[in-house]
Amino acid sequence: xxxxxxxxxxxxxxxxxxxxxxxxxxxxxxxxxxxxxxxxxxxxxxxxxxxxxxxxxxxxxxxxxxxxxxxxxxxxxxxxxxxxxxxxxxxxxxxxxxxxxxxxxxxxxxxxxxxxxxxxxxxxxxxxxxxxxxxxxxxxxxxxxxxxxxxxxxxxxxxxxxxxxxxxxxxxxxxxxxxxxxxxxxxxxxxxxxxxxxxxxxxxxxxxxxxxxxxxxxxxxxxxxxxxxxxxxxxxxxxxxxxxxxxxxxxxxxxxxxxxxxxxxxxxxxxxxxxxxxxxxxxxxxxxxxxxxxxxxxxxxxxxxxxxxxx
Amino acid sequence: xxxxxxxxxxxxxxxxxxxxxxxxxxxxxxxxxxxxxxxxxxxxxxxxxxxxxxxxxxxxxxxxxxxxxxxxxxxxxxxxxxxxxxxxxxx
Numbered sequence: 001x002x003x004x005x006x007x008x009x010x011x012x013x014x015x016x017x018x019x020x021x022x023x024x025x026x027x028x029x030x031x032x033x034x035x036x037x038x039x040x041x042x043x044x045x046x047x048x049x050x051x052x053x054x055x056x057x058x059x060x061x062x063x064x065x066x067x068x069x070x071x072x073x074x075x076x077x078x079x080x081x082x083x084x085x086x087x088x089x090x091x092x093x094x095x096x097x098x099x100x101x102x103x104x105x106x107x108x109x110x111x112x113x114x115x116x117x118x119x120x121x122x123x124x125x126x127x128x129x130x131x132x133x134x135x136x137x138x139x140x141x142x143x144x145x146x147x148x149x150x151x152x153x154x155x156x157x158x159x160x161x162x163x164x165x166x167x168x169x170x171x172x173x174x175x176x177x178x179x180x181x182x183x184x185x186x187x188x189x190x191x192x193x194x195x196x197x198x199x200x201x202x203x204x205x206x207x208x209x210x211x212x213x214x215x216x217x218x219x220x221x222x223x224x225x226x227x228x229x230x231x232x233x234x235x236x237x238x239x240x241x242x243x244x245x246x247x248x249x250x251x252x253x254x255x256x257x258x259x260x261x262x263x264x265x266x267x268x269x270x271x272x273x274x275x276x277x278x279x280x281x282x283x284x285x286x287x288x289x290x291x292x293x294x295x296x297x298x299x300x301x302x303x304x305x306x307x308x309x310x311x
Numbered sequence: 312x313x314x315x316x317x318x319x320x321x322x323x324x325x326x327x328x329x330x331x332x333x334x335x336x337x338x339x340x341x342x343x344x345x346x347x348x349x350x351x352x353x354x355x356x357x358x359x360x361x362x363x364x365x366x367x368x369x370x371x372x373x374x375x376x377x378x379x380x381x382x383x384x385x386x387x388x389x390x391x392x393x394x395x396x397x398x399x400x401x402x
Binding site: 058067184238252257261269270274275278279285286 | 328329330333335337338340
């Protein structure tokens with residue numbers, strides 16, 4: 001196992017090319033590595049097979065086992081030979097990858113290593129949230145959480161093109177900052193489907209082809225608004241696609257927590273850091289005005305109209 | 312209701328939002344909400360408590376009669392025991 005001087009501290013691999021790619025991916029996310037971070041990547045054709053009595057939860061072709069009685073998190077990629085072990089209480093992981101698993105780095109990052117990272121970051125007080133973030137021209141932080149194809153990325157790209165600063169359109173990590181809930185954005189292109197791209201096209205150029213996802217990407221800084229490493233949400237929208245006019249409906253406390261748990265579900269998955277994670281979700285629910293938002297074509301034509309919904 | 316002690320399940324995590332309690336049951340990977348009174352009782356049940364101690368916990372928070380606090384406590388405990396959210400402990 002070698003550790004190359006130019007790699008970030010804590011990243012090690014026996015494959016220099018893979019180490020450089022992972023280093024670029026981590027650096028590109030612009031999320032600082034936490035204290036005590038250690039990620040060891042071993043390329044091998046002998047992936048350890050471990051008897052694990054815990055029930056597996058499957059996501060994106062990865063089987064995940066966590067909690068008692070072993071404590072550590074066990075991730076097994078079903079599509080390609082690869083497994084990872086994330087320590088119970090420290091941001092430390094060892095990942096075993098076959099040559100087949102590293103053949104397509106984009107697939108490896110988006111499918112397997114992102115999940116490893118999600119469990120590593122949990123151990124550093126950063127809790128994954130499936131959401132987009134932005135800051136409006138008045139300095140208010142916005143968080144949009146919701147399913148795929150509910151208009152999050154399109155809305156965020158259109159707002160960025162009109163001067164709002166953007167944290168992320170998809171991969172967010174909730175953390176605490178000065179007594180408030182803040183959201184770190186994983187820096188990556190805002191990924192738009194053809195319809196969203198068409199709406200944005202009059203404002204920007206061609207973007208980056210994200211072929212695997214059949215989307216087009218735009219970095220926030222290539223739009224008018226720029227990128228922000230962290231957003232403290234003052235407004236939270238739980239998005240769904242509406243058919244006619246955009247509507248925002250204030251949510252009662254139980255519905256707020258139900259929605260936050262839905263888009264940050266790892267809080268229910270393992271005991272490690274679960275109370276800290278839950279407290280941060282609750283803090284977010286208290287600090288922000290929270291709405292159920294039906295996003296409709298009228299908003300895509302005039303996205304700044306979002307501001308008109310606020311008191 | 313027995314004269315033993317009670318304690319909440321060790322896999323519960325609690326938080327409050329505007330007077331509502333949100334309770335995660337990690338072992339079962341589910342969550343539910345409780346009212347403010349239920350949250351007071353579940354917070355007290357972090358350590359083993361008798362019914363009398365739980366009644367006192369309610370009396371210290373709310374201006375209610377002892378009889379009313381006892382009825383609330385016993386009804387809540389019965390529900391929680393049935394749902395395995397609270398466990399009975401030896402006195």
